[in-house]
Amino acid sequence: xxxxxxxxxxxxxxxxxxxxxxxxxxxxxxxxxxxxxxxxxxxxxxxxxxxxxxxxxxxxxxxxxxxxxxxxxxxxxxxxxxxxxxxxxxxxxxxxxxxxxxxxxxxxxxxxxxxxxxxxxxxxxxxxxxxxxxxxxxxxxxxx
Amino acid sequence: xxxxxxxxxxxxxxxxxxxxxxxxxxxxxxxxxxxxxxxxxxxxxxxxxxxxxxxxxxxxxxxxxxxxxxxxxxxxxxxxxxxxxxxxxxxxxxxxxxxxxxxxxxxxxxxxxxxxxxxxxxxxxxxxxxxxxxxxxxxxxxxxxxxxxxxxxxxxxxxxxxxxxxxxxxxxxxxxxxxxxxxxxxxxxxxxxxxxxxxxxxxxxxxxxxxxxxxxxxxxxxxxxxxxxxxxxxxxxxxxxxxxxxxxxxxxxxxxxxxxxxxxxxxxxxxxxxxxxxxxxxxxxxxxxxxxxxxxxxxxxxxxxxxxxxxxxxxxxxxxxxxxxxxxxxxxxxxxxxxxxxxxxxxxxxxxxxxxxxxxxxxxxxxxxxxxxxxxxxxxxxxxxxxxxxxxxxxxxxxxxxxxxxxxxxxxxxxxxxxxxxxxxxxxxxxxxxxxxxxxxxxxxxxxxxxxxxxxxxxxxxxxxxxxxxxxxxxxxxxxxxxxxxxxxxxxxxxxxxxxxxxxxxxxxxxxxxxxxxxxxxxxxxxxxxxxxxxxxxxxxxxxxxxxxxxxxxxxxxxxxxxxxxxxxxxxxxxxxxxxxxxxxxxxxxxxxxxxxxxxxxxxxxxxxxxxxxxxxxxxxxxxxxxxxxxxxxxxxxxxxxxxxxxxxxxxxxxxxxxxxxxxxxxxxxxxxxxxxxxxxxxxxxxxxxxxxxxxxxxxxxxxxxxxxxxxxxxxxxxxxxxxxxxxxxxxxxxxxxxxxxxxxxxxxx
Amino acid sequence: xxxxxxxxxxxxxxxxxxxxxxxxxxxxxxxxxxxxxxxxxxxxxxxxxxxxxxxxxxxxxxxxxxxxxxxxxxxxxxxxxx
Numbered sequence: 010x011x012x013x014x015x016x017x018x019x020x021x022x023x024x025x026x027x028x029x030x031x032x033x034x035x036x037x038x039x040x041x042x043x044x045x046x047x048x049x050x051x052x053x054x055x056x057x058x059x060x061x062x063x064x065x066x067x068x069x070x071x072x073x074x075x076x077x078x079x080x081x082x083x084x085x086x087x088x089x090x091x092x093x094x095x096x097x098x099x100x101x102x103x104x105x106x107x108x109x110x111x112x113x114x115x116x117x118x119x120x121x122x123x124x125x126x127x128x129x130x131x132x133x134x135x136x137x138x139x140x141x142x143x144x145x146x147x148x149x150x151x152x153x
Numbered sequence: 154x155x156x157x158x159x160x161x162x163x164x165x166x167x168x169x170x171x172x173x174x175x176x177x178x179x180x181x182x183x184x185x186x187x188x189x190x191x192x193x194x195x196x197x198x199x200x201x202x203x204x205x206x207x208x209x210x211x212x213x214x215x216x217x218x219x220x221x222x223x224x225x226x227x228x229x230x231x232x233x234x235x236x237x238x239x240x241x242x243x244x245x246x247x248x249x250x251x252x253x254x255x256x257x258x259x260x261x262x263x264x265x266x267x268x269x270x271x272x273x274x275x276x277x278x279x280x281x282x283x284x285x286x287x288x289x290x291x292x293x294x295x296x297x298x299x300x301x302x303x304x305x306x307x308x309x310x311x312x313x314x315x316x317x318x319x320x321x322x323x324x325x326x327x328x329x330x331x332x333x334x335x336x337x338x339x340x341x342x343x344x345x346x347x348x349x350x351x352x353x354x355x356x357x358x359x360x361x362x363x364x365x366x367x368x369x370x371x372x373x374x375x376x377x378x379x380x381x382x383x384x385x386x387x388x389x390x391x392x393x394x395x396x397x398x399x400x401x402x403x404x405x406x407x408x409x410x411x412x413x414x415x416x417x418x419x420x421x422x423x424x425x426x427x428x429x430x431x432x433x434x435x436x437x438x439x440x441x442x443x444x445x446x447x448x449x450x451x452x453x454x455x456x457x458x459x460x461x462x463x464x465x466x467x468x469x470x471x472x473x474x475x476x477x478x479x480x481x482x483x484x485x486x487x488x489x490x491x492x493x494x495x496x497x498x499x500x501x502x503x504x505x506x507x508x509x510x511x512x513x514x515x516x517x518x519x520x521x522x523x524x525x526x527x528x529x530x531x532x533x534x535x536x537x538x539x540x541x542x543x544x545x546x547x548x549x550x551x552x553x554x555x556x557x558x559x560x561x562x563x564x565x566x567x568x569x570x571x572x573x574x575x576x577x578x579x580x581x582x583x584x585x586x587x588x589x590x591x592x593x594x595x596x597x598x599x600x601x602x603x604x605x606x607x608x609x610x611x612x613x614x615x616x617x618x619x620x621x622x623x624x625x626x627x628x629x630x631x632x633x634x635x636x637x638x639x640x641x642x643x644x645x646x647x648x649x650x651x652x653x654x655x656x657x658x659x660x661x662x663x664x665x666x667x668x669x670x671x672x673x674x675x676x677x678x679x680x681x682x683x684x685x686x687x688x689x690x691x692x693x694x695x696x697x698x699x700x701x702x703x704x705x706x707x708x709x710x711x712x713x714x715x716x717x718x719x720x721x722x723x724x725x726x727x728x729x730x731x732x733x734x735x736x737x738x739x740x741x742x743x744x745x746x747x748x749x750x751x752x753x754x755x756x757x758x759x760x761x762x763x764x765x766x767x768x769x770x771x772x773x774x775x776x777x778x779x780x781x782x783x784x785x786x787x788x789x790x791x792x793x794x795x796x797x798x799x800x801x802x803x804x805x806x807x808x809x810x811x812x813x814x815x816x817x818x819x820x821x822x823x824x825x826x827x828x829x830x831x832x833x834x835x836x837x838x839x840x841x842x843x844x845x846x847x848x849x850x851x852x853x854x855x856x857x858x859x860x861x862x863x864x865x866x867x868x869x870x871x872x873x874x875x876x877x878x879x880x881x882x883x884x885x886x887x888x889x890x891x892x893x894x895x896x897x898x899x900x901x902x903x
Numbered sequence: 904x905x906x907x908x909x910x911x912x913x914x915x916x917x918x919x920x921x922x923x924x925x926x927x928x929x930x931x932x933x934x935x936x937x938x939x940x941x942x943x944x945x946x947x948x949x950x951x952x953x954x955x956x957x958x959x960x961x962x963x964x965x966x967x968x969x970x971x972x973x974x975x976x977x978x979x980x981x982x983x984x985x
Contacts, residue, residue, distance in 0.1 A: 056820040056853050058800070081392060082366050083358060083799045087813035088230045096812050100938075104215065109227045111217045126936040129923040133939030139924040159907065162978050163946050166909030167935045169975035170944035173911040174936060 051094030059086035073134040084109075103127065116145045188214065191665040192727075194652050195232040196291075196645045197802045199525030200361050201654025202228055203727050204235075206646050206665040213239045213646050213666055222727040223341050223658065229362035231802055234811040239644065239666070241810035245628035246670035249639040256639060261671065264638050265678075268594075269685035271620045271637075275591035276308060281571070285312030285581050285590055288539055289597035290320070290530030291803075293650025293662070295697035296675040297533035298704055300596065301545070303679065306563050307688035311550050311575030312590070314541045316598045317530040318578035319605075322888035323492040324523040325535055327501025330887075331509075331772050333765025334547055334712050335535055338744040339484070339520025340656040340730060344371055346518030347484035349475050350380045353405060353504065354490015354894075358389035359799040361524050364486075369393060381472045383408065384490060385794070386866060387859030396471055399861050402792050402895045404462035406496060407778040409503035411458030412473040414450045416510055421477030426512030429759055432770040439772045449775045461778060477511050482518030488526060489796065493893040497885045499776035506773045515746045515761040525655040527803075532653020536713055537704075542574035545704075546711040550574050562707055563691070577889040579604075579882055585621075586613035592620040594682075596675055597642065599804040601632035603869065605891040606847045607877035611635060624675055627806045631872050642675050643668035650676070650697050651723065657730045657741070659715065661723035676700070709734070712752060712765060781895040782883035785863070789845060789897035791829070792864040793879055796894075801870035808870070821871035823852040823900070826860035833900055840903040843867075845896055848878035851903045865900060869893075906951055909976035912943040918968040919943050925966060929958070 052062070063071040063086070074080040088108075089101035106127050107114040114127070130139050190205040203222025207215035213236045220226035248264035249256040259267075275283040286304045288297050297315070304313045317325075328335045344367045357365040372378045372393060382394040383405060391397045400408060416422055433441035435449075455466035476483045485507065491500040505521050513519035525531050538545040548555035556570045563569075576584050582604060584590030593614075604610045614621050614635040623636040626644035633639045646665040653659045668674070676697050683692035694700045698720045708731075709716040715731035717738045722729065730740040734751050743749045745761045753762045763771045785791055800818040801808040808814045823841055835841055839854045843865065852867060852874055860866065867876040881896040914922045919937045926932055926945070935944040949955040959972050 052816075055816055055818070056822050056855070058817050078369075081358075081369060083230070083362055083389060085230055085799070085817065087817060088233060092813040092816045107217060108215070108233045109218050111226060112220060128920075128939035129934045129937035129943055130920045131939065132917065132920045139920045144927055159948075162907040163933075163948070166907050166946045166976045166978070167933075167944070168909070170909035170911055170946065171936050173973070173975050174938055174942050174944045 049090075049093045049097035070134050073132075077135040077137055079134075079136050101128075113145050190217070191646070191663045192219065192724075193646060193662040193665065194528065194654075194660050195228065196235060196238070196807065197229075197231050197528060198361060199290075199527055199530060199655045200224070200363050201528060201652060201656075201658055201660065201728070202232055202363050203660065204228060204232065207236075208646075208665050211666055219727055222660075223656070224363045227363050227366060230799065231808060231811075231814070234808075234813060235645070237811040238807040239646065240669075241627065241807075243627045243629070243806075243810070244644070244669055244672070245625055245633070245639060245641040246672060247641060248671065249628070249636075251637045256636070261673075264640060265681055265685060268622050268638055268640075269682060272308075272592050272594075272686065275620070279591060281308050281310035282312055282575065283590060284308060284310060284592040285314070285576060285584070285594070287578065287581055287593055287595045287598065287600065288313070288315035288534065290315060290317045290525075290527030290534050292529060292533050292597045292675060293648065293697065294529060294533040294537055294653065294659075294704065295650045295694075295700040296596070296679060297529075297537050297539045298545075298700055299676060299679040299683065299692055299694070300594075301537060301539040302563065303683045303686070303688055303692055305544070305571075306559075306565050306569055307683065307686065307691045309569060309571055311541050311571050311573065312581060312584075313539055313575060314577045314581055315530075315534045315539055316578070316600070316603065317527065317534045318540065318888075318890060319603065319893070320489060320492060320526040320890075321523075321530050321535060322540075322577075322890040323494065323497025323885055324487075324501055324525075326498040326885075326888040327505065328523070329765075330498065330774065331502055331505040332745075332763055333767075333771075336531065336657055336713075336744075337520065337522050337655070338515060338746075339522050340658075340742045341367065342742060343482075343484055343518050343520045343522065344368055346482055347371060348375065348378055348481035348518065349478070349483040350378070351383070351472070351476055351483065351485040351504075351507075352380065352390060352394075353383040353409075353485065353487045354492075354500070355486055355488045355524060356384070356386075356388040356390050356796060357486065357524070358392070360488060360526075360797050362799065364524065365390065379475050381475060383472075385792075385861045385864055386857070389799075391859065396468060396475070398464050398468045398472065400462035400464045402794060402864060403494070403496070403781040403784070404458075404778065405491070406500060406503060406776065407453060407458040407461040408464070408469055408472075409500070409507065410450060410453035410776070410778065411455050411469045412476065413503075413506055413510055414453045414458075415455060415470050415473035416477040416507070417447060417450060419474065419477065421474075421479065422510050423512030427510065427773075430761060430763060430770055431509050432766075432768060432772045433775065434772045435775040439766075439768070439770075441775060446773055446775060449777075453778075458778075476507060476513075482516060483508070483511070483513045484518055485521045486524050488524045490894060492523075492890060494890075494895065495782045495883050495885050495892045496776075496779055497890050497892075498887045499774070499779075502774040502776050505771070509771050509773050515743055517743075520743070522655070528654060529652040531655065531657070532651060532659055536653060541577045541580075544570070545707045546713040548711070559707075565691070579884055579889065579891060582610040582613055585616070585619045586610070588618050590619065592622070594622045594624070595632060595636075596624045596679075597626075599630050599632045599806060601630065601635055602804040602872055602875055603877065604882070605877055605880040605893055606882035607875060607880075608848050609882070624678055626672070627810075630804070630806050631875070640678055641668075641670065641672040642678065643672045647672070648674040648676065648697075651701065654728075657744075658728040659718060659723065659731060660726075660728040661720070663724070714752070782892055783846075783881050783896045785897045789899045790863075791898050791900055793843065793845065793876075793896050793898040794864060794866050794894050795869050795876045795880060796866060798868045798870065801868070803870070805870035805872060809872075818868070819871065821852060821867050821869075821874040821876060822855040824855050824857040824860055824866040825900075826862045826864070827856050827858065828862045829860075829865075829900075830854060830856055833902065835902055842901050842903040843879055843898050844901075845879040845881070845898045847881065847896075850874055850876070850878045865898065905979055906947075906949050906955055907976075907978050908947045908949075908955060908974050910945045910947055911973040911975055912945060912969060913971040913973070914941050914943065915968045915970060916941045922966060922968050926962075929962070931958075 202224035203219030218226035459466035647668040714734040
């Protein structure tokens, strides 16, 4: 790498780090906090459903889910998040979405350098599609 | 393929950015080896969702909805988790034979030898009716067919029945009494055209989620679409209801009659349609007139019905007016709320009456669609005639012409088929109790948990004098634990065959993986039993598709005629709707409709032809409101009802093997209204003892705001806390279907 | 095109999906993922550091819901002299 290039990249870095300063203090110079893997208490939930407890434990999440299409059609928490205890997944896997939405998932993952997950455009729990430009194109049928 | 430096950098960049998010940051999951996808159908409910089974290293690893099937690629959470049912720890792997009171491992030869000899012995000593077969709406059509043919034409007993007797018999008898032939005339596509939905006795959101999804879509897309829900409880289905009517259990008969009363009074009856297509009847005779019906309905004013039912008369009027509004398509859907009743057939008739009175039938979006519970109750048992009073494809045991037809088709001597109907489900188990029925073969179902008043029949199944054979994919179940022989059966993706679901759609499940250990397909097991009983000429099949070829010939010329549904056609398609009487035929969306149903002549002068009955009319039956068999009284002051929840299916033997589902609603709890809980001095989580005249069980309480005061709901999926210790085994006199939905209980703190 | 950068994009709470939809139109920017709420991960390829700078500044100026763009990785892919 030439010296000139290195300088350019360094200045780019410096610029980017300062860029958000005007909008909100959250942006300037702060590095993103490390997020935890996500562990769920090993509750004995067999006499209940996730949503019953989470209505109290995480009310906004529960409400966002319940008021969205997945809540109405009872695509319950564990479909995306697995079960409790060691079986819990904080971040859903694309396979969960592909089970019902295979061509939408294919349309963004197979494209070269495509979007690697759904939640960039689909807000967690509400999952309502963002209206603007859809990357999904014409969804096709056919074998997986 | 070399990875360019650019790609490498981009991957690294992506990984770093994703890591900062908290994601694992690895490249998107690509499986260890290649995944092959096999076209199939969901193992669970009668919606019949198409899917692909993903196999890797010989194991089922994933499923994906079939976008080209009616479910448009969607699956409910149960279907989604299907892979986990396959390699479950309680898969039954080797034959077991009860020896000195204990089930011990035996070879296939020993086990089948014992079964054959015990059946032969019973028939020799006591006659053919000393043995019976209790099958399942989950068996593949070809499997059920072999059993039906073997027992009726080979062993010559009509003691062939199945668990659809517990769920669909009233719907069947309703269709047959009204139209002359079983099965709905509409299809799922009608949902996309309906303006009004009447959902009665169905918790569609939890029991038929993918159909619920389609209704939700229609409600969104259509203009002014209205949903009416009739259910004593407010369930998740009611979230989309524009009108929910709660009523005292069992009084829906009064409400439905009152709706007809309003339709007549408001001039919403289609007199021309009635004149051209409808007959009127009472009891078992279609010998009444329209005037008789009008007189009959006079007492069912909204006020009177509301008083009987404990609801608002204005709501009944509203429901009727929405349903009957001219120019709007009306679709009704129902399941166990109407079927599992001692007045189940009557309840079914009353729903059909609304459609016949208004002429809202046989038009896109206007149809009475009974929702089926099991994946193959329609295809295998109802259509295939594997019930004690039926022969294949609309034929009746008691009809001499039908028997002769079947004897010819099956190549057996005239007079081979017994002329009297055999024992239906409850009577099979009562026969065991009495000692009349010596041997029973149970395939793919769990009566030791699912029969009403279950403790009574568990005693019968466990008794020394009865020989019980159970073919099951899991062991122990509440039935296999009582058996004398438990045969390891292949499960779902391990075998090939046809399922026929709610909307007359037949579809092929392809085999995707091998069965484990010594498990065999029910088809193979039954074919071998036939050989050992000396009936290999009757059952010569090596593969299920050979049985299918024979089945096609039996359907030819009947109102089911699907003789054009060759195996190749099924393989290539994503389900086909019968009638489909010729090779090129596309299938039939709407029966009885000119231009759609190939059995209606193209030149027929009217738009519908109810060819199921000799008079070519459908019957409006005069069915009065009558109460359930057992209602609350001083000793047992509350109503008890049973049903299903989203997370589990049937007796839970499959769903409880899924990690996520085990942790969700697998325990049966007593759902009750907060007012009842307060009165009893209990709160959520407290243990109560629920007893009926038949038995008792303990459950945790769960408060349900949507519940109805005076009514307790418990689901059927728990193998430990069995609601059926409490339920009543009274049956509808015509359909012989038990009244799982209503009995009287008392509730005490435990 | 010779610079490749991994980026973490912070947005106003709940805005990530909307921002992502808008960012789909940006040439050279490939969205990799998000938490569905206020963060996006992306990879950016550009002709050089200065065009990256300019484009980033433009996004920050134009999109009030973008709070910050943090690089997690930067490299020059033309260093082998190709």
